[in-house]
Amino acid sequence: MSTTAQDASKRLFSVEEFTAELDRVMPVMTRVARRFAPPGDAEDVTQEACLAAWRYRHRFESKQGSFQAWVLKILLNESFKTVERRRRNGLLLGRLTDRSHSSSETPYGGSDRELETLISRLPRRQREVIGLYYFVDLPVQQVAELLGVSPGTVKSTLVDARRSLQIHLAGEETS
Amino acid sequence: MDIDSRLREAGQRWRASQGPELEHPRPASLEDDAPTGKRRKGLVPLAAAAAAAGIIFGIVSLQGASTNGQQVPAGTATTHPSSVTSPLPKPSTSTSPHPSSTVTAPPAPACVGSQLRPSLGTTGPALGTGHTQILLKNVSGQRCYLGGVLPLQGVAASGTMTRLVFPGDSATSYPSPVVPGNVAPGGFGAFWVSTQLNGCANGARFASLVIELSPQQHVQMPWPTYMSHGCLAAESAAGPFPQPIPSIP
Numbered sequence: 001m002s003t004t005a006q007d008a009s010k011r012l013f014s015v016e017e018f019t020a021e022l023d024r025v026m027p028v029m030t031r032v033a034r035r036f037a038p039p040g041d042a043e044d045v046t047q048e049a050c051l052a053a054w055r056y057r058h059r060f061e062s063k064q065g066s067f068q069a070w071v072l073k074i075l076l077n078e079s080f081k082t083v084e085r086r087r088r089n090g091l092l093l094g095r096l097t098d099r100s101h102s103s104s105e106t107p108y109g110g111s112d113r114e115l116e117t118l119i120s121r122l123p124r125r126q127r128e129v130i131g132l133y134y135f136v137d138l139p140v141q142q143v144a145e146l147l148g149v150s151p152g153t154v155k156s157t158l159v160d161a162r163r164s165l166q167i168h169l170a171g172e173e174t175s
Numbered sequence: 176m177d178i179d180s181r182l183r184e185a186g187q188r189w190r191a192s193q194g195p196e197l198e199h200p201r202p203a204s205l206e207d208d209a210p211t212g213k214r215r216k217g218l219v220p221l222a223a224a225a226a227a228a229g230i231i232f233g234i235v236s237l238q239g240a241s242t243n244g245q246q247v248p249a250g251t252a253t254t255h256p257s258s259v260t261s262p263l264p265k266p267s268t269s270t271s272p273h274p275s276s277t278v279t280a281p282p283a284p285a286c287v288g289s290q291l292r293p294s295l296g297t298t299g300p301a302l303g304t305g306h307t308q309i310l311l312k313n314v315s316g317q318r319c320y321l322g323g324v325l326p327l328q329g330v331a332a333s334g335t336m337t338r339l340v341f342p343g344d345s346a347t348s349y350p351s352p353v354v355p356g357n358v359a360p361g362g363f364g365a366f367w368v369s370t371q372l373n374g375c376a377n378g379a380r381f382a383s384l385v386i387e388l389s390p391q392q393h394v395q396m397p398w399p400t401y402m403s404h405g406c407l408a409a410e411s412a413a414g415p416f417p418q419p420i421p422s423i424p
Contacts, residue, residue: 022199030196043197050199112185112346134186166178 191352322355343409
């Protein structure tokens with residue numbers, strides 16, 4: 001283990017230090033969990049992710065990224081695993097598109113539910129980037145760090161996703 | 176509107192609709208989850224830390240509980256739970272004013288009836304819609320959390336209570352979104368009611384307005400006459416006032 005890693009694990013070995021770090025990232029963790037975990041499972045997924053982070057805290061290396069990115073990766077993986085588990089159990093049918101808080105018309109004519117439905121039909125990577133960038137409100141750099149890709153890849157994925165959404169929205173408005 | 180702006184606004188509304196942040200496991204839970212080999216290594220200091228954290232959590236919880244049970248300041252309009260009926264099902268809103276099952280602790284204790292004093296804020300028409308602002312002053316010495324769409328009831332002079340139903344979603348009200356948060360001692364919370372002025376002559380008319388903060392906590396105020404101008408259209412979520420970033424839909 002490198003000196004930096006030893007320092008990091010030593011620092012995070014303290015319960016107080018670890019919970020202080022969690023306190024700092026909980027607002028973002030909350031949004032990620034509510035965005036990517038199955039509806040109703042956000043709290044459980046967050047708890048699992050925190051416990052997993054604590055269990056494997058010796059693997060965290062600060063030189064490879066921030067604590068926030070590290071713990072958010074765990075949370076995202078936990079969310080996807082839960083989604084997959086629910087999907088296998090057949091409990092997720094019709095619920096994945098129910099991310100919108102509103103079914104009513106928005107001032108510009110469409111609806112958030114309609115938009116959420118279109119987002120749910122995007123390829124997984126585009127969904128992740130749209131969710132993290134627009135809904136969780138992470139900057140491109142942090143989205144890239146979280147997904148393990150370059151900022152340029154995030155930007156091009158955003159362009160592709162927006163183009164796809166625009167085409168589908170135009171198609172629905174025409175029909 | 177281009178897709179980028181639309182996504183930004185949808186994201187903003189989605190974030191505003193989310194309740195208080197989730198809570199991570201308590202230090203004691205982390206202690207229980209420590210790998211066996213590592214737990215042995217630092218058992219004494221970690222157990223001591225967990226015990227100390229537990230004591231601190233206990234003290235904080237007790238303080239929070241005593242805050243909720245503090246005396247009602249003079250002049251605060253508070254109703255007893257038994258005096259408020261709920262004849263109709265509550266309107267379905269995603270921004271619940273009460274902590275949901277997925278929320279274990281709000282940033283501050285949720286506001287209770289004894290902490291808030293309701294009053295009428297500003298009123299006025301705009302583009303065929305009437306807007307009524309209801310202010311909720313925190314008259315206690317503790318900050319409290321205010322968020323979500325608060326169920327409302329109208330009380331007739333005879334004492335009959337009627338749940339107010341708003342056909343429009345809270346996201347369509349002005350202002351929207353309303354950001355939830357903590358109301359400082361002496362500070363204000365607020366929410367807004369929109370009424371449709373055109374083509375609606377007979378608006379709701381009651382003697383007083385009951386604002387439900389939770390199933391057990393309510394505040395009551397005289398009926399804002401401006402809310403009788405037109406039909407009830409939409410109710411915004413509640414939050415601290417002034418809002419950090421007001422948004423005009």
